[in-house]
Amino acid sequence: MTIESASMENVKALFLLLLTLSLASSSLAEGQASLAKAQELLDQGQAREALALLVERTGRGSRDAEAFLLRSTAYFMLGDRPRGEKDLDHALEIDPKLRQGWLNRAALHISDQQYDVALAALETAEKLDATAPDNELNIGAVLLLKGDLAAASRRFERYLTREENSAEAHYLVASNYALSGYVSLSVSTLRRAIELEERNRLRARTDSRFDTIAEQAPFQALLQEDHYQLPAGAYFARRSVAIGYDARDGRLLGAVIDALEASGLRFDPRVEVTDRWALIWGDLRIKVSGAADGGFVEISAPPESCSPTEWQRRLDSLAASLERLAGEQFPGGRSSTEP
Structure with missing residues (x-):
């Protein structure tokens, strides 16, 4: 898929991504209580509440550029683009050095597929703060939409060099490559994001930005991989059980989840399930893995997550619940390497 043929839905997804990045990175309201509270409400998705806070600061004759910028963002979040654009233009008229305003203006141009003017807005933002880490990411994203893969990749490479140990940075670059249909580049970058934070694999499964490459074999293969490495000194226990692993009937997985609930241990309800294994994260x-004629349950925890006594308590609690619910025994232990 070429960049020129990127769907409007993908472009809108990138617009939302850039606007989200803008909100997350904004420091406009530092030292100003009402603006800080309005920003907090926007970060929480409470646009109407933010508008109510901004009434006094955006009244007739106001020259508060930051307040108008926040109000414009609230209007955009509520779907009122005309008012949002009016406030954004006014904010930049008052203070042309308001970097956040140029980022938001670029996002609007991206949503309209006006990539040249979007790029110009981002370059203005870059001039206002040449050291901002999102410069490379944002400009790279628009260059990709313009069809300049080489220039975009150079930007992304510089961004990832700065953020080499950031799972989020690698995930964002991977999603940009996916939006434009670059399978190999997206998969290789996503692989690194998963190495840094394995839950990014589950995240990518339901992220619409990866829809363009969702059926491609390399992407599907990556989603089936589990190359997690236990940290040195990690707690670990493994047991084969008579109940087989079958993702379709979910007997073994269901028994483990029931045991977790019965034991009172905390866990994330977003379980990652494949044909060969399933993963549950929490305490x-x-x-959970195996075949139809027998399964395996592997339990682990980083060494810093709890004391040996607490590890044993958690393991015993889960084992007792699993034995009671599924008739399985599960001895515990500690290992520094995965068996």
């Missing part, structure tokens, strides 16, 4: 990392 413990639990991998």
Whole structure:
């Protein structure tokens, strides 16, 4: 897929991504209580509440550029683009050095597929703060939409060099490559994002930015991989069980989840399930795998997450619940390497 043929939905997704990045990175309201509170409400998605806070600061004759910028963002979030654009233009008229305003203006141009003017707005933002880490990401994203893969990749490479240990940075670059249909580049970058934070694999499964490459074999293969490495000194226990692993009937996985609930241990309800294994994260990392005639349950935790006594308590609690619910015994232990 070429960049020129990127769907409007993908472009809108990138617009939302850039606007989200703008909100997350904004420091406009530092030292100003009402603006800080309005920004906090916007970060929480409470646009109407933010508008109510901004009434006094955006009254007739006001020259508060930051307040108008925040109000414009609130209007955009509520779907009122005309008012949002009016406030954004007014904010930049008052203070042309308001970097956040140029980022938001670029996002609007991206949503309209006006990539040249979007790029110009981002370059203005870059001049206002040449050291901002999002410069490379944002400009790279628009260059990709313009069809300049080489220039975009150079920008992304510089961004990832700065953020080499950031799972989020690698995930964002991977999603940009995916939006434009670059399978190999997206998959290789996403692989690194997963190495840094394995839950990014589950995140990518339901992220619409990866829809363009969702059926491609390299992407599907990556979603089936589990190359998690236990940290040195990690707590670990593994047991084969008579109940088989079958993602369709979910007997073994269901038994483990029921045991977790019965034991009172905390876990994330967003479980990652494949044909060969399933992962549960929480107080413990639990991998359920195997075949129809027998399964495996692997339980682990980083060494710094709890004391040996607490590890044993958690393991015993889960084991007792699993034995009671599924008739399985599960001895515990500690290992520094994955068996």
